[in-house]
Amino acid sequence: MKCISTELTRRTDDGWEPVAATLIIDVPVDVIEAAEIAWAVQRLEGARRLQAAGSAVPEHWHWDWKNKTHKLQLLNYRSAGIECEGEMQGLMLVSLAGHSTRTPPDKGKPLVYIDYVESAPWNVKGLANGPPRYGAVGTRLVEAAVQLSHEEEFSGRVGLHALPQASRFYEQTCGMLSDGPDSHYHNLCWYELTSQASQEFLGGQDNATQ
């Protein structure tokens, strides 16, 4: 487990303010499971609330991190999490082998594949019972994936299959390119961050937090 100081944003009456957070690489399984326990009830309650109101329910409402941790027994998978003010604010599971870039100029070269990434339900508009509490969770976790990609000699390349409701975030906030729906994976759109785009993404985030 490695802990790195980072920053999220916290909602205030006037808007958002920076708040210290910790990025955890290789989150212990018991910590992931504790986060799931803390998230599960709010995720389900939020989904029921939205459904009762006739609103769109987040596509990941049924996720259960306890069913994903078995993958961490394999070398192929690593995890990351963001902790802030004593609570886990986001989790990510990545795969390091078996996926490669689909677009030129690096087509066929390895990348870090984001298998799952989720922000705590109280940070997700709609799922939260009130306004979302913390921001920038997804951004910090995608940054962590880029850093892992550099550590693995993948030049910052990152890829994933996006749930439709998350596509805008990957396109507009992260600068990922879409290869369109993948008929081999539930027709979810394939997105990837090229080496060049990952530099711009990290640079843009540095500027945003200054």
Next chain:
Amino acid sequence: MAGKRTMTLNLTDEEMKALEELADRKDLSKTAVVRQAIRLYQLVDVRMAAGEKLYFEDEVEKKKAELMVL
């Protein structure tokens, strides 16, 4: 990730050539290629031991062949 350990790897000329070609094509060091190979081999081995099968599929030729892994 845990600390790293060093080992000597004895390869034939052909094996070394294949490793170097892969490293060049994937833009990785030879160590990174070996690391990727171990990850994939472990993943495949565990999933096949659990009863899953591994296939190569050629969508153009409409061919599908099961890959046997020792």
